[in-house]
Amino acid sequence: MSRIYGGLTILFSLLHIASSASVAINRSGWSATADSFEPGNEPAKALDGNASSLWHSRYSPAPVDSLPNWIIVDMKSTFNVHAVSIQPRPSSNSNGRVGSHKVEVSTDNSNWQLVALGTYNNDATTKKTTFVTRRARYIRITATSEAQSAANQWTTIAEINVFHDVVDSTPTPYTPPAAGKGLWEKTVDFPLVPVAVSLLTNGKLLMWSAYARDNFGGERGYTQTGIYDPGTGESTQLQVSNTQHDMFCPGISLDFNGRVIVTGGSNAAKTSIYDPAGNAWIAAPNMQIARGYQSSTTCTDGRVFTIGGSWSGGRGGKDGEIYDSTTNTWTKLPGALVSPMLTNDAGGIWRSDNHAWLFGWKNKTVFQAGPSIVMNWYDTTGSGSTTGAGNRLDDGHAMNGNAIMYDATAGKILTAGGSPSYEDSDARTNAYVVTIGMPKTNPTVSKTQNMAYARSFANGVVLPDGTVLVTGGQARAKPFQDTTAALVPELWSPVTGTWTQLNPMAIPRTYHSVAILMPDATVFQGGGGLCGQCNGAPESNHFDAEIFVPPYLLNTDGSRRARPTISAVASKARVGASLVVTASSGVIKFALIRFGTATHAVNTDQRRIPLTPTVSGTSYTVTVPADAGVALPGFWLLFALDDAGTPSVGKMMQVTL
Numbered sequence: 001m002s003r004i005y006g007g008l009t010i011l012f013s014l015l016h017i018a019s020s021a022s023v024a025i026n027r028s029g030w031s032a033t034a035d036s037f038e039p040g041n042e043p044a045k046a047l048d049g050n051a052s053s054l055w056h057s058r059y060s061p062a063p064v065d066s067l068p069n070w071i072i073v074d075m076k077s078t079f080n081v082h083a084v085s086i087q088p089r090p091s092s093n094s095n096g097r098v099g100s101h102k103v104e105v106s107t108d109n110s111n112w113q114l115v116a117l118g119t120y121n122n123d124a125t126t127k128k129t130t131f132v133t134r135r136a137r138y139i140r141i142t143a144t145s146e147a148q149s150a151a152n153q154w155t156t157i158a159e160i161n162v163f164h165d166v167v168d169s170t171p172t173p174y175t176p177p178a179a180g181k182g183l184w185e186k187t188v189d190f191p192l193v194p195v196a197v198s199l200l201t202n203g204k205l206l207m208w209s210a211y212a213r214d215n216f217g218g219e220r221g222y223t224q225t226g227i228y229d230p231g232t233g234e235s236t237q238l239q240v241s242n243t244q245h246d247m248f249c250p251g252i253s254l255d256f257n258g259r260v261i262v263t264g265g266s267n268a269a270k271t272s273i274y275d276p277a278g279n280a281w282i283a284a285p286n287m288q289i290a291r292g293y294q295s296s297t298t299c300t301d302g303r304v305f306t307i308g309g310s311w312s313g314g315r316g317g318k319d320g321e322i323y324d325s326t327t328n329t330w331t332k333l334p335g336a337l338v339s340p341m342l343t344n345d346a347g348g349i350w351r352s353d354n355h356a357w358l359f360g361w362k363n364k365t366v367f368q369a370g371p372s373i374v375m376n377w378y379d380t381t382g383s384g385s386t387t388g389a390g391n392r393l394d395d396g397h398a399m400n401g402n403a404i405m406y407d408a409t410a411g412k413i414l415t416a417g418g419s420p421s422y423e424d425s426d427a428r429t430n431a432y433v434v435t436i437g438m439p440k441t442n443p444t445v446s447k448t449q450n451m452a453y454a455r456s457f458a459n460g461v462v463l464p465d466g467t468v469l470v471t472g473g474q475a476r477a478k479p480f481q482d483t484t485a486a487l488v489p490e491l492w493s494p495v496t497g498t499w500t501q502l503n504p505m506a507i508p509r510t511y512h513s514v515a516i517l518m519p520d521a522t523v524f525q526g527g528g529g530l531c532g533q534c535n536g537a538p539e540s541n542h543f544d545a546e547i548f549v550p551p552y553l554l555n556t557d558g559s560r561r562a563r564p565t566i567s568a569v570a571s572k573a574r575v576g577a578s579l580v581v582t583a584s585s586g587v588i589k590f591a592l593i594r595f596g597t598a599t600h601a602v603n604t605d606q607r608r609i610p611l612t613p614t615v616s617g618t619s620y621t622v623t624v625p626a627d628a629g630v631a632l633p634g635f636w637l638l639f640a641l642d643d644a645g646t647p648s649v650g651k652m653m654q655v656t657l
């Protein structure tokens with residue numbers, strides 16, 4: 001019965017995709033104005049359907065009208081718009097190509113709403129920026145830097161188009177976001193597809209794709225990386241080659257000092273470390289076993305354990321090994337066996353040891369919660385050992401599902417979705433709570449409500465209030481395709497054990513998508529694709545993210561709530577220490593959330609610790625859990641929450657041994 005129902009759901013989504021299309025609005029009669037133009041290169045040239053004629057900011061006589069430059073398009077009537085495309089001038093001349101930018105919309109040419117910002121790559125392809133539908137008559141594009149050189153001061157655009165959704169040649173009516181269901185506030189454009197991300201100790205987000213910004217393959221020895229600054233919306237770009245590591249499809253873990261340990265992938269034996277303190281990439285020794293699609297986790301003694309990864313570096317035999325940064329060595333753990341954690345993938349061993357759900361836990365152990373039916377404990381001492389931990393009740397193999405430690409103090413992990421095989425496989429809606437306690441003992445597993453949407457390649461993010469946001473994914477696992485994508489996120493409550501459907505996002509996020517909690521308690525949901533030229537729809541590259549504002553930050557009218565504030569807290573605390581926090585009055589609880597890293601549905605770094613304070617005026621005292629297996633050392637965000645669950649902005653702090 002459930003198979004038939006799943007099939008119908010897929011059929012309906014296919015029908016929906018077939019009849020709904022993103023269509024450029026007819027520009028007849030439109031006008032454009034700009035802050036500056038060169039005679040002969042008037043703003044209207046960006047609307048004339050001739051890619052050889054362009055709007056150009058004034059360049060003679062010197063001095064030029066320097067950046068920022070803006071152009072406003074007047075569509076003469078109001079439309080329900082969801083995308084704007086910018087076609088750069090022909091590739092023979094790259095002067096003035098838009099790099100960093102803002103896109104705003106307005107119904108009256110006076111009140112503007114920011115719908116997108118970010119940084120476009122320096123190339124001649126048309127950039128289409130997609131966002132959640134807004135009512136708009138006017139579009140304002142502001143260029144804040146030139147793509148080819150930040151020092152240049154020109155702006156050029158050959159063509160601007162604006163898009164709306166059309167079903168059977170009728171524009172889709174406007175549906176405002178439902179109250180209380182969160183807001184997909186804005187889109188952020190990037191010069192690369194963010195396939196892997198890590199939060200950094202400066203509050204910025206490190207991201208990377210592969211050897212190319214839009215493609216992968218081979219062992220190229222270099223990686224396209226970027227750093228996104230949520231404060232400005234802009235991104236820097238850097239090709240990293242000094243570690244000779246194509247870091248596509250890696251394992252990622254944050255160590256005790258917030259350094260990003262990146263292992264394997266396309267250059268399958270390599271290890272690279274990003275040190276935010278020096279903004280430097282450092283080469284570490286090769287792993288003993290080459291890997292791609294392995295997972296890794298930091299352990300209670302600071303070493304980093306990894307297992308699995310037959311996607312590259314040869315197939316099979318990917319038992320555990322561990323990296324010790326004090327001796328700078330990788331050591332095999334022949335007793336940490338990969339065989340018990342294999343799934344029964346139709347693709348064989350190439351797929352069946354991929355993306356383990358690992359959690360560093362007490363006394364140098366690692367708990368593996370999936371995606372295999374069987375769960376396991378790995379002990380990382382000596383030569384390693386493996387202890388079976390039972391099944392997730394009736395769940396099947398759940399490749400590319402999610403596992404989120406939403407309450408580390410209580411050992412609670414939510415698992416959701418996944419599919420029996422990596423590709424061409426129907427995803428599940430299944431969700432479970434796995435409660436771990438003493439190492440090497442079987443966890444307690446209970447079933448919680450199933451999700452409304454079956455998801456593989458989704459992302460799971462624990463929020464400060466203890467709810468878990470699951471976003472993206474698709475009902476039938478099809479790498480690189482956006483078919484059967486779930487646009488509706490679901491929020492799981494640990495109190496009720498139920499899921500709530502939230503407002504849909506604009507952009508499908510399937511294979512190679514990532515989501516991560518940002519310090520301001522919003523969620524970054526980005527990436528997807530990395531198929532180079534791709535094969536046309538439904539395959540596409542997503543050079544962007546959407547920023548989700550969870551319901552806990554919003555009033556019912558969509559405006560932002562007043563938030564608690566943390567004015568002072570120590571920058572470091574030992575495990576077991578009392579922590580005095582000065583915060584606004586009315587705070588009833590706190591939460592620590594460890595910095596996240598994400599790629600391929602895996603985030604082994606995030607975990608949450610709920611904290612109940614003792615209160616004296618605006619001075620609150622909380623106690624960091626004493627066990628490093630719970631309060632895993634490293635960088636965390638401390639949030640204060642009021643009685644409505646509204647979180648403060650997270651304060652960064654380091655938990656130490």
Ligand SMILES: *[C@@H]1O[C@H](CO)[C@@H](O)[C@H](O)[C@H]1NC(C)=O
Binds near residue numbers: 026027028
């Ligand atoms: C756009 O609208 C104009 C004026 O109504 C019409 O002449 C033209 O054919 C339309 N263009 C397209 C591509 O539909």
Ligand SMILES: *[C@@H]1O[C@H](CO)[C@@H](O)[C@H](O)[C@H]1NC(C)=O
Binds near residue numbers: 051
């Ligand atoms: C397109 O613009 C170029 C540059 O201004 C001009 O030379 C050309 O004649 C235009 N083409 C058409 C069809 O108007």
Ligand SMILES: *[C@@H]1O[C@H](CO)[C@@H](O)[C@H](O)[C@H]1NC(C)=O
Binds near residue numbers: 363379381
């Ligand atoms: C920690 O694990 C070791 C084996 O690796 C064991 O001998 C020891 O008893 C454990 N300690 C605790 C407190 O469980």
